[in-house]
Amino acid sequence: NAGVTQTPKFQVLKTGQSMTLQCAQDMNHNSMYWYRQDPGMGLRLIYYSASEGTTDKGEVPNGYNVSRLNKREFSLRLESAAPSQTSVYFCASSPGASGSHNEQFFGPGTRLTVL
Amino acid sequence: AQRVTQPEKLLSVFKGAPVELKCNYSYSGSPELFWYVQYSRQRLQLLLRHISRESIKGFTADLNKGETSFHLKKPFAQEEDSAMYYCALRVMGNTPLVFGKGTRLSVIA
Numbered sequence: 001n002a003g004v005t006q007t008p009k010f011q012v013l014k015t016g017q018s019m020t021l022q023c024a025q026d027m028n029h030n031s032m033y034w035y036r037q038d039p040g041m042g043l044r045l046i047y048y049s050a051s052e053g054t055t056d057k058g059e060v061p062n063g064y065n066v067s068r069l070n071k072r073e074f075s076l077r078l079e080s081a082a083p084s085q086t087s088v089y090f091c092a093s094s095p096g097a098s099g100s101h102n103e104q105f106f107g108p109g110t111r112l113t114v115l
Numbered sequence: 116a117q118r119v120t121q122p123e124k125l126l127s128v129f130k131g132a133p134v135e136l137k138c139n140y141s142y143s144g145s146p147e148l149f150w151y152v153q154y155s156r157q158r159l160q161l162l163l164r165h166i167s168r169e170s171i172k173g174f175t176a177d178l179n180k181g182e183t184s185f186h187l188k189k190p191f192a193q194e195e196d197s198a199m200y201y202c203a204l205r206v207m208g209n210t211p212l213v214f215g216k217g218t219r220l221s222v223i224a
Contacts, residue, residue, distance in 0.1 A: 031209065031211075035214075040124065042201060042215055042217045043159075043201065043214040048211045050209055058211065096209050103164070104161075104212055107158060108157075108158045109158060
């Protein structure tokens, strides 16, 4: 049981390049999330998927797109990377049942640098 | 909108001293509140949630609805407690957690 996995662990891009961050969970969770972590800013939600087939914008969605490929996988795409997207990206998942104080489980993170 | 405020970016204490990490929230209803911890270069992990009313690694947190606070406390800090601590809130229902900006705790030997 690997929990939440993310690939790649590190990535360096040039401005304007595109890439997709991959996330998968093996806990049969309904909900998945993408956050970015920046010094002094905490974790900010980019996009989330409450259940398979749905996605919603979070606090900072501009410059990103997501795909909930199936129940296990939730990818984050940067179409044209900018230096402001240099950050550590965390994927998370949770069971998704309402009213049950569900914990979010986090992946190990992807450290992205955009030059 | 819901908001979580952690007023201290950095908190330094000596080993064996008491620790209190402050968390205040803005939400008019009954929230779900959590503390997450992130040790150096590791993923975030749940430390405790208010509904459990338990002590984890010596840490406790009490929800004070009157003061809209959920401060994290430990009577005697240990060096291994040095980490980044995040307070998080969820409104009732299936919604994402809203995180504070975090407090870095440094325990000095």
